[in-house]
Amino acid sequence: MSQISEIKENLTVTNIGRGMIRREDPRLLTGQGKFIDDLPFSDFYEAAILRSPHAHARVVSIDTERALKLSGVIAIYTAADLEPIMKDLPPKVSHPKLNYQIRLPMVKEYANYVGEPIAVVVAENRYIAEDAVDLIEIEYETLPAVASTHAALRKGGPKVHIGSESNVAVHIIQKAGDPEAALKTAPHVIRETFKITRGGGHSIEGRGVAARFDPITQQLTVWDNTQAPHYVRQMLATIYGMTEDEIRLIAPQDIGGGFGPKAQFYGEEVVIPWIVMQMKHPVKWVEDRWENFISATMERSQTHRVEVGFDEDGHLLVLKDVFEHDQGAYCVGLQVPTITMSTLPGPYVIPNIHSELISCYTNIVPTSSLRGAGRPQAVTVMERMMDRIAEHLGMEPAEIRRRNLIQPDQFPYAVGLLFRDGSPLTYDSGNYPALLEGAVDRIDIVKFRRDQAEARSQGRFLGLGLSMYVEGTGIGPYEGARVRLTNSGKILVTLAASPQGQGYETVYAQVAADAIGVDIDLVEVRHGDTSSIPYGQGTFASRVTATAGPAVWEASELLKSDLLAVAASLLKCDVSSLALSGNSVFIESEPERRVLLYDIALVSNVGRHGMSVPRDLPIAIERTAYFKPVQAVYSSGISAVIVEVDPETGKIEILKSLLGHDCGNVLNPMIVEGQILGGHAHGIGNAIYEEARYSEDGQPQAVSYLDYALPTAIEVPTPELFHVFSPSPLNPLGVKGAGEGGTIPVPGAVANAVEDALRPFGSRICELPLTPERVLRAIYDHD
Template sequence: MTMIGAGIPRREDDRLLTGRGRYLDDLDIPGALAAAFLRSPHAHARINGMDLTVARAAPGVVAVFSGADLMEIQKPLAPKVLHPDLDDRPRLPMPPEEVHYVGEPVAVVIAESRYLAEDAVDLIEVDYEVLPAVASTAAALAEGAPTAHSTASSNVAVRIKQRSGDAERALAEAPHTLSEEFFVMRGGAHSMEPRAVAARFDPSISQVTIWDTTQAPHYARQQLSMIYDMAEDDIRVIAPPDVGGGFGPKAQFYGEEVVVPWVAIKLGRTVKWVEDRQENMVSAMMERSQTHHIEVGFDSDGKLLALRDYVEHDQGAYCAGLQVPSITTATVPGPYKIPNISIDLVACYTNMVPTSSVRGAGRPQAVFAMERMMDRIAEYLDIDPAEVRARNLIKADEFPYQVGIMFRDGSPLTYDSGDFPALLSGTLERLDYAEAKAFREGARAEGRHVGIGLAVYVEGCGLGPYEGAKIRLTNRGKLLVTIAAAPQGQGYETVYAQIAADAIGIGMEHISVVTGDTSRIPFGQGTFASRITATCGPAVYQAGQQMRERLLDTASKILGSDALRLEGDRISLDGGDQEKSVSLLDIARVANIGKHGITLPAGIKPGIETSSYFAPARAAYASGAHAAMVEVDPDTGGVTVLRYVIGHDCGTVINPRLVDGQVIGGFAHGIGNALYEDTVYDAEGQPQTASYLDYPLVSAVEVPPVELFHIQSPSPLNPLGAKGAGEGGTIPAPAAIAGAIEDALRPLRARINCAPATPGRVMDAVLAALEGNPRC
């Protein structure tokens, strides 16, 4: 049976649905101490002094440390993605002198319980000198603005440029031009289990074991090795099999991940910290906040001639990495043929939580700006929005297609495969576009405000540098697949068993999968950027092919024949004679266990284990098209999604159930970004949405039914033909829904230039239009 493409139920579901999930907070280590952090209440302040005396004397307190007490680990946390022009402001694990956002950790209490630790945190006295704060990119770039870091001369972190052709000349000569400004909000990633770290030090072997809800355990180990000046082999990082979602922020590296293990080493005790929800709201990394000043040139048929975009990107208090702004600049052109491109991005430091990847990672902002402009072109020329898109899409016979600019992986932006027109036409067909437009017109005649929105996107995924896998025949006669990547709900225990089963030619019941443990596999990168199926998948497949060869070779030496067949867990002579066969357990007993002190039989290679590391030549590109039909109440700003259709292409679909779950889960995230989730700071950098009373997180009630279909354009860049599926549901949703809302409000001439389109923003747009100023 071919396993690739089969809709196998997830192995993980049984334990998750019966309350037997294995989250980090479930880790019960006898005698473990609890950590609690004191966090800055100010967006920007100098620490003049700190009194820990009363806190140290509190009941149950074992130790209290300020940043100044842990100077040996106050080393800058390196950005994940750099740029030669980056003005990097050092991000310390627990800064001893100056804080740069509300929620930054400044001290840690270690106590017998979390309750006692939190009580003691309140007893710490800090002498802060409050400094001017910067709370938006507009404020950061204003003339004479204060700096988010007192030692900096400006708030500019870096400027990134993309060029293809001559956009300035093309815009000057274009028959038509349109320009607009679009804004996309800040938002977080709200995992079921927030960040968490536990650590135990064994002085007898000078090794530390760390349990971490990270998406990248090998990356965490690498960072700790440098900061602690310890050998990597003396640091074991384990990501638990269940963490209730990662969504990007858990792929980053935080000060708490440095402090907790170090304190455990200093005290010689196990220490555990689990972020509470309020901490998560103010201190876990966020994303999205960008302003796009975009201009397009086009002819009278709506054909794009030039694109110019100036982007203000909110980097937050520090640069954890430049992956988001880099991806944004590469995503703006989307699936369209644009001969002349000019994109300038300025990343600004502000006194807010640092920004980094959240599901979509720079793509939703770019798609929002480009797709909204496609709608404006259609309106300007009085051409159907679907037709304007269709006239500009890259065709299926034009792949591989070179866009003319660079992607974040350092390679020229080259779309590997796809069929963008088929995605758009398939989405329109399933929406029944003609009928949908007729329904819209009928509703308008009744005084109702119904609209249709479209969005087409391309997503760079399957990024390098590499990912690896090992497969071992255990001494119990089973096959164990080990991968470095840490799962966040994607179903790794299922899908990589499928891939291995297909490569080896054996049933999944004989295969188990373990993940995210640096002691089990030496090298790895991590789960992020919809990359694992396209990198780890091929590694598992190649290791599986090698394992099949090893098993058959060993069996041939035992049975004295090369004419063999593998069936179930037995290898027999090709005639199927079970009396002349060996089981996997038999092979393990011969090649793995052997007979103590006795020479192996002739030709038997000891140790049945294979490994493979797969490094893609460049990124692969998934794609899709979304269509939304909404109804808007202009008196309240309320939006009801009536219909939603998703066309999706992630290359080869390994497991349709898992892919559908990823896409629809991503769509739920996209609905939140489109209509609800908005992280608000005031002018002093104080968070105003620090609980779910103020931050409306989307629930199952708000997620409408969705019709999903797939086309499969296998990538030529890996042997599975796989691309990414984890973010495609999120990326275009804000653009499609904003377009639908604006279309619904077209009789009022209201503009939707901001995401999310909350009721307040929709009302503001309606009122602005009525006042003759049609803006969001």
């Protein structure tokens, strides 16, 4: 399936583009992985956290006396004991108009969601720590809670934060063209309201933090299974008043899934290392599943009121979308709703756009990025409306899309809005008609319509749904890589970003080996340790391939020129006569005249103590590069699903699922496919199964996998995949992100397919996930 366009002239690519099996796998398959809770922290105390049982309450008093008497309890900390670090945890992405509410590491007076940390117990082990949590006595004054954006916007209703005047976090409008005028003059205007509910990331490994302070070196070492080690180090340095060099942040070699929630910054990450410095004893805290349900950030809850105007031929004239976004109790970041705003127009030419965000605080655990990050919602809304336009005009859904797609010769294409990275929303490259026609050809729509009609005559209800998207990936500000010739003559690649299953140790060995020309077996990749590379951003927003990838490539090219220069000096020849392959540099016309990488390391790295080297001989063969993208690069794709809906039970069966995907050049097709397949499962979950329900008073109703339905192998079909390759012109590898594309279009496609299946009933699908209850209501409970 792989097709790599020429990355650079005169470059022989031997590893990039191959679906190499992963170097990570043998240790993971044999139980030798190094996940945070698997590290030998045997002398560490263990922490457990008392969390608010109320969605909104004032903490009147905390009595820890009985808990402290329990044998094995070492200490208990509350906000009162942690005054020096009771500092604001600022949002990742903010806005000048944000009605900002301070988020502290722990509850000081008001608990604003169920799960907010109130006290930390440190004990000899987790069992005792949890016992002690139960013995802490807290008096609460409960307060009215706000558990939806609808409740948040109710006039005269309770406030999420005591003393605030409004529950609106931010109100932003972005416009392109003249949407108001276009709505007045459009021949057809249709409207709908769509609701998407909350869901979680559900990495099977929870969050975890452990720390040790060395009083001799004054160094604080923190192990944190974060997606963004340098970001956490910077936050800690700022809050603790330390320099970044005094804190070594290590993201363990293996992290059990990320999906967004582990890219955020939490109070626990501030409190645990600080306690370690106070106690002068190492401590670890590893989240259990219940904590993950109530305290890890979530996503997705939005309510959209959308209008589209179009002409008789189905050409889009105007899109107006006003949506409420559930920010949760605090603004951890505005990236999700701002991404929603800019994802709405998708692959279509829309001359007039009005995108309006009303983000609301609620007394629920904060929302933040989660695989797809605001895009599944936007795509669901837009793609549902494309189907409605088709229905309105009596047209095939594929045809309405065909008539509105941005064409391959229109790139770079300026949408007229701003993207989440602050740059204009300008698509760099793509081939959206190839995605659509690729899907249409594989589905055979004409045949499907015949099958559908025949099935209906037999009382069976089949439906087809299409859904297309454009996804900004590879965002800034930069990502770094350090490439070194080790003294033993090997190549060590150090990444700032750390993986959570994406196979960096394999993929970036492929990139470095090709850039340098060495045998890939000589290349080793390490990651996730801030002491090994000074700056970095992290793994989130499908950004690493398109930022760390070019950084590895550039650092490797620089390293190669050093290797050649040393070899030229040693062989007394011109650099241009040299070639590099395997483990040596040689004169191309006389291959027997060669130097080993090991020899180069001896001369340039090890050196001879006190002896001079020639002036032009490169020494200390190590190169670091930071790649700074000018803007996001835009991946794209299409999902097509065929479903059968049982009108008796409301059960949806996916008969076929197809995904077309374009992330430019593909470094390792096996890993890219894995990302798409995993994302697809997440999209199926969002479409049909996963729902983090809350009661009206803000109590979570799904806090275990008995009441939150994560899809298993039974629910997730294997989709058919096809690829379109539109290399990005904005980075030297021509790559774009692939981590979220499998998720983004699927909920919209499933919703479209279900409405198509239920057309004989006049059903309107306006709310996800499509649980049997919602499907049955759509069939039987409408006007």
